[in-house]
Amino acid sequence: MVYFSDYFNVDKQILEDYGAFNISLINDLPLFIDPFLLFGSNEKEYQKLHTNIIEYLTFLKTKSEKGNITDANIKSWYKFSEVKQNWLGYSLMGNGGSGLGKQFGEAMSASMHVVYDDLNNERVTVSSHLEKAGLFQIGVGKDNISDFTCNLIKGYLAEYTEKFATENLKQEQVKTIMVSKVYFDYEMERWMPRQFTLPFLNGDFVLLTPKDLLTKDDNWINSNDLKGNFESICDAIPNDQLRSEIHNYFRSKIPPKPKKKRPTQKELSFAINETIKKFPDILKYYIKTKEENKVGAKNISQERVEEVEEVFIQNVSTLIGDLIDKTDFYEINPKGSFEEALERVEFLKDVIENKDGYRLFYSKGKAIKREADLQVIYRLTWHATPFDVNREVNNGRGPVDYTVSSGSKDKTLVEFKLASNSKLKMNLENQVRVYEAANNTSKSIKVIMFFDDMELVKVNKILQELKLQNNPSIVLIDACDNKLSASNVK
Incomplete structure (x- = not known):
């Protein structure tokens, strides 16, 4: 349930x-x-x-x-x-x-x-x-x-x-x-x-x-949208003099650059913040544009809710059904938390790679690209287990996604990561130091999901550089949407 x-x-x-x-x-x-x-x-x-x-x-x-x-x-x-x-x-x-x-x-x-x-x-x-x-x-x-x-x-x-x-x-x-x-x-x-x-x-x-x-x-009214459309928002201000003053002040806050070199995002963000402080009425005109598009707010929110329903209810329900029907995922009774966590990860991998489970990680044809969403999906599949599955705070080793435990002495750390994560190598390097410090006794599993061949190449290169290619605690899951059907595999 x-x-x-x-x-x-x-x-x-x-x-x-x-x-x-x-x-x-x-x-x-x-x-x-x-x-x-x-x-x-x-x-x-x-x-x-x-x-x-x-x-x-x-x-x-x-x-x-x-x-x-x-x-x-x-x-x-x-x-x-x-x-x-x-x-x-x-x-x-x-x-x-x-x-x-x-x-x-x-x-x-x-x-x-x-x-x-x-x-x-x-x-x-x-x-x-x-x-x-x-x-x-x-x-x-x-x-x-x-x-x-x-x-x-x-x-x-x-x-x-x-x-x-x-x-x-x-x-x-x-x-x-x-x-x-x-x-x-x-x-x-x-x-x-x-x-x-x-x-x-x-x-x-x-x-x-x-x-x-x-x-x-x-929210429909949000700072990311404001910054992303800042210049067009300012262009729409009806007062000519105010509009000119805003543009001049904004440009004055951007550091001079050689020709053809664009300002960095950090520099633009600073200039935007300074301009808003100087001309707070910009916010009022931004909000006015949002008020004038009530229908857009309703339509976008409806799309987002439907996406959550598809991914976190329909897809997860199907995934749980597949885990019940096609594997022993909910019947595992191993000796410890590491075996429990690893075997469940392997079952999950099998369903995703070999039983069309990869489809459940897509919405409207697009792959889920937020680790937080993938972590929630992973957590929902653990709804029936005798083990405690809890989010771990930063305990000095760096923040960990989950701990799977049975009592205070039997604990396994599980991290669920995207191959596209720009900090993946750093994260794995930190885990390597943990392994070394603990004499390979640390119970830890790293699950890495990739969505295309380029991401797989990136992950394999990182694992090779860190000499982790065959580490049993690192599990790669192939969620590519271009898998060959069984009849086409030679």
């Missing part, structure tokens, strides 16, 4: 008809709520949620302008735990994220008057947007925006889930829970709890999320 529909014995079509995403209850999936989708929706319920977010930002800005924000205020108004119960986000292991702490609160509080200078008095844009904070160099990233949004609409998510549970789940599958920080009382100036009847599993409640609020990788 991996997904909500499995654990609560609900037909997938019922979830689909309700509009909810079928979350994994093994590991977070790489989706998050984009607050722009609230603003851009025609649904009055969503628009009200966006209005509520702006109302809360207005409260925070008013308090910030008055000054004397105490640590207690920061803790009460800005500090939130990650809403782990929706099983979405950036966690590569389980569903526990870092949430919003004191550092985030201090950065936001100190910058409210700058970031939201025209809050409720917009001249260029239609509305203010929470994600605007991610465009400033104040230490607020997309994960912070995601966590903040999710906390600010947690009450709606609880109501949405409660309605589904009431209509579709059995009494023994739900529990009445007092959920903390559900709504903000502006008279008491504090977040208040509320009681809900919600799906309950393994000692915690579960929250469902509407698919049409979700996206992957980046």
Whole structure:
């Protein structure tokens, strides 16, 4: 069992008809709520949620302008735990994220008057947007925006889930829970709890999320997009004098170069940041272009959600089915964690290379090129094992993807890497030092997946240089999509 529909014995079509995403209850999936989708929706319920977010930002800005924000205020108004119960986000292991702490609160509080200078008095844009904070160099990233949004609409998510549970789940599958920080009382100036009847599993409640609020990788309003289209955004500013001043200042911040030599990305990024500091109205015109393309935001988010459904639900379900039907993957009972991990890797390799499993690592004909996504897929296939499979923190050897363990004395490290990773050689070199320091007694497995012949050549060259060609702890997996059929292999 991996997904909500499995654990609560609900037909997938019922979830689909309700509009909810079928979350994994093994590991977070790489989706998050984009607050722009609230603003851009025609649904009055969503628009009200966006209005509520702006109302809360207005409260925070008013308090910030008055000054004397105490640590207690920061803790009460800005500090939130990650809403782990929706099983979405950036966690590569389980569903526990870092949430919003004191550092985030201090950065936001100190910058409210700058970031939201025209809050409720917009001249260029239609509305203010929470994600605007991610465009400033104040230490607020997309994960912070995601966590903040999710906390600010947690009450709606609880109501949405409660309605589904009431209509579709059995009494023994739900529990009445007092959920903390559900709504903000502006008279008491504090977040208040509320009681809900919600799906309950393994000692915690579960929250469902509407698919049409979700996206992957980046918010619709994001700094990467801003920097990537910076000059065209500036070209679209209607004020001729302002546009000319911006272009002149931007060019002045780029170091002189010989003819035909382009500035580096680092130099361009510096020039962009300096220009935005000098002309903050650039951000307003950027946001205006995003507001004018609500349909684009909706279409792109829908494509990204469909991609996640294809890769992490449909493909993983097929992969698990193949592992059950075609191998003994879930019946392994070896003596230790190393044998367990290695044998499962070998079974996975066999399914991918010889039983068409490679197809499961592609979406719309394109290979998955993010190690984080591949690591999540790998984790989901371990849903039935007597061993503990956990993400390892940096223990002095460098960060490791997973540990497979049975008790404190039997532990094997497993790293899952892409051949295209530019730091692959460095990573392997570090592992070599670990082998040497441990007299070849370190239990460690390196899984490297390649998607074309060029990547295979690169990996083999690295292994040859490091004298690791025949190391049994390094497993290469061929996920090329141009494999010959069995009838054509001579």
